[in-house]
Amino acid sequence: MTKGPSDRFMRLRYRPDKSHIAQFSRIAQRIRDEREFGATVVDQLLRATPRDQWSTLAEHPDLASCGALERLGKLATGSFAKDPTYALAVAELATSVSEGLPDHAYHPSVAIQLRAYAWKDLGKAYLSLSRFVEAIEALKRAESYLLNAGTLAHDLATVRFNLAVVYQETERYTESLELLADCKTVFREHGDTRLLLFCGIAEGVLLQRLRRYREAREIYLLLLASAKPIEAESLAALHKAIGLCSIELADYPEAESNLQTSIQRYRELGQPIEELKAQAGLGRLYVRRGTAREAVLHLRPIRRAFLTNAMPEEAGICALEIIEGLLMLGKPSEAETLARLVIREFTSAGLNTRAVTALGYLTEALTARRATVDLVGNVREYILSLRSEPEREFTRHV
Amino acid sequence: MAQPITTNRDEQQFEAIYELHFPALMEMAVVRFSLSESDARQLAHDALIASIHSAPRIVDMRSWLVGAVISGVTRSRGSHS
Numbered sequence: 402m403t404k405g406p407s408d409r410f411m412r413l414r415y416r417p418d419k420s421h422i423a424q425f426s427r428i429a430q431r432i433r434d435e436r437e438f439g440a441t442v443v444d445q446l447l448r449a450t451p452r453d454q455w456s457t458l459a460e461h462p463d464l465a466s467c468g469a470l471e472r473l474g475k476l477a478t479g480s481f482a483k484d485p486t487y488a489l490a491v492a493e494l495a496t497s498v499s500e501g502l503p504d505h506a507y508h509p510s511v512a513i514q515l516r517a518y519a520w521k522d523l524g525k526a527y528l529s530l531s532r533f534v535e536a537i538e539a540l541k542r543a544e545s546y547l548l549n550a551g552t553l554a555h556d557l558a559t560v561r562f563n564l565a566v567v568y569q570e571t572e573r574y575t576e577s578l579e580l581l582a583d584c585k586t587v588f589r590e591h592g593d594t595r596l597l598l599f600c601g602i603a604e605g606v607l608l609q610r611l612r613r614y615r616e617a618r619e620i621y622l623l624l625l626a627s628a629k630p631i632e633a634e635s636l637a638a639l640h641k642a643i644g645l646c647s648i649e650l651a652d653y654p655e656a657e658s659n660l661q662t663s664i665q666r667y668r669e670l671g672q673p674i675e676e677l678k679a680q681a682g683l684g685r686l687y688v689r690r691g692t693a694r695e696a697v698l699h700l701r702p703i704r705r706a707f708l709t710n711a712m713p714e715e716a717g718i719c720a721l722e723i724i725e726g727l728l729m730l731g732k733p734s735e736a737e738t739l740a741r742l743v744i745r746e747f748t749s750a751g752l753n754t755r756a757v758t759a760l761g762y763l764t765e766a767l768t769a770r771r772a773t774v775d776l777v778g779n780v781r782e783y784i785l786s787l788r789s790e791p792e793r794e795f796t797r798h799v
Numbered sequence: 800m801a802q803p804i805t806t807n808r809d810e811q812q813f814e815a816i817y818e819l820h821f822p823a824l825m826e827m828a829v830v831r832f833s834l835s836e837s838d839a840r841q842l843a844h845d846a847l848i849a850s851i852h853s854a855p856r857i858v859d860m861r862s863w864l865v866g867a868v869i870s871g872v873t874r875s876r877g878s879h880s
Contacts, residue, residue, distance in 0.1 A: 408822075415825035417817055421844045426813040429851050433809070467852070510845065514852040552845040554870030555853065555863065590869050592862025 428508055432467050439468020443476070452490050459497035467507065470495055470515050477522045485529035492523040496539075514556055517546040521560045524567070531791075533571050540564045558587035562600060569607050570789050577607055594629040602635070605642055618646035637666035641679045648682070653690045660686060677706050681719050688722050693729035696722065713750040714784075717743045717760075721781040724767075725774050737767040756784045759795040817847055820861065824868050832872045842871045 442463045450458055458464055464473075473495035480488035499519035502512060520543035527536035540563055547557040562584045568577035581600050588597040601624045608617035621643045624631070631639070640663035647656035660683045667676035680703045687696035700723045707716035720743045727736040744760045763780045766772035783795055821843055828839035846867035850857065857863045 411822045411826050415822040415829075417821040418840065418844075421840075422814050422817045425817045425844070425847055425851070426810055428848060429813040429816075430809060432851055508848055510848050511852050514849070550849075551871035551874040552842065552849045552867040554874060555866060556849075587866070587870060591866030592859045593866075595858070 435466045435468030439472045443472040481529040489526040492526040495519040517543045536567045555591045558584040614646040614649040693726040696726040725777045740764040
């Protein structure tokens with residue numbers, strides 16, 4: 402803030418209305434007070450009430466506040482990855498509370514924000530459960546509150562960013578890209594470098610899904626080179642993404658360097674699962690580079706670690722990389738044994754039966770000694786695609 | 800319900816925030832976007848009110864408020880859908 406003559410002139414010329422200052426101060430004080438109170442009351446009420454009765458809390462007077470709604474929002478957000486069903490229950494309660502807020506309980510702008518954020522969190526909860534249709538409905542509802550509020554463009558862009566992410570999951574790629582472009586403009590105008598970065602990463606992910614690896618990598622590299630500070634976690638994710646794109650582009654030195662950086666950063670952050678995923682990427686690189694022995698040696702302990710962490714699908718994907726390596730080493734019998742083991746793991750974990758069918762086909766081919774590296778790759782791609790398209794059928798001649 | 804815990808000092812701080820940002824937002828709305836003083840006054844006020852709920856997530860308050868004013872003007876002129 403400058404303090405020169407022009408600044409003094411501006412201050413004298415544009416004096417705020419006393420009534421406006423008082424209103425701002427009154428709302429800010431109230432929300433600040435409610436934030437202090439909201440956390441305690443929400444935690445107490447949720448603890449004291451069985452989850453299947455949370456809907457009865459929707460009309461509890463102590464929850465009808467900005468502070469309580471913000472606390473519910475924080476609880477939902479913190480649980481999307483760890484416990485999405487809990488997140489959904491919290492988000493459903495928040496939307497009921499927000500819809501039940503009395504008229505004139507808050508300044509209209511604040512009331513809009515409270516309702517829109519509750520619906521946005523509900524949309525994200527559905528997204529974390531892969532319930533995409535409901536996620537879109539909830540996010541559209543959030544969007545509808547914000548459409549006519551000019552100064553709430555940042556909130557609208559925040560909702561639309563999440564909508565863009567859901568659209569990617571449902572292959573509505575063009576709409577997703579358009580939304581992301583609009584969101585970037587708004588976030589840039591508001592100086593929100595964090596969400597701007599997230600938009601960039603989402604664009605990159607979308608291009609990766611479309612197998613446009615070179616463009617995706619360009620985006621990630623530009624983000625990395627940006628002068629703005631990047632959070633350590635985003636930095637680790639960017640290096641991993643660049644590494645994975647580089648594998649597909651057969652740029653192995655770049656892939657190795659970025660994956661190693663990502664692994665190191667995740668280790669420093671104390672995020673062992675993300676570190677494991679980056680390690681799996683490194684194993685994939687060894688396979689693609691043709692250093693099969695190194696790949697198998699590297700991937701075996703990674704696969705065991707995934708199993709130890711109750712991640713059978715990741716372990717199975719890792720196993721398919723190992724199988725590819727074993728075929729390259731001329732060890733089809735070992736590959737066959739491993740494929741049978743993965744089928745048992747997938748079956749006992751109750752994973753998508755289509756994945757088991759595809760693995761069964763691969764195992765038959767391995768037994769008949771007619772399995773190729775390409776077939777293993779196709780089965781792997783198919784199983785990965787089931788994450789976004791769980792109903793997709795396996796085509797034997799992919 | 801929530802008990803008031805805000806002190807007079809807090810109240811002064813909120814007023815100071817308003818007085819700090821309001822003139823620059825006004826000038827931008829009037830000079831850059833040619834808004835009338837009364838429209839600019841309402842827009843700057845709306846942006847400041849909108850910032851209260853978003854405050855915990857805002858890194859740079861000045862940039863955020865400027866963005867809110869720009870969005871307010873462009874959307875009211877139909878530039879944004």
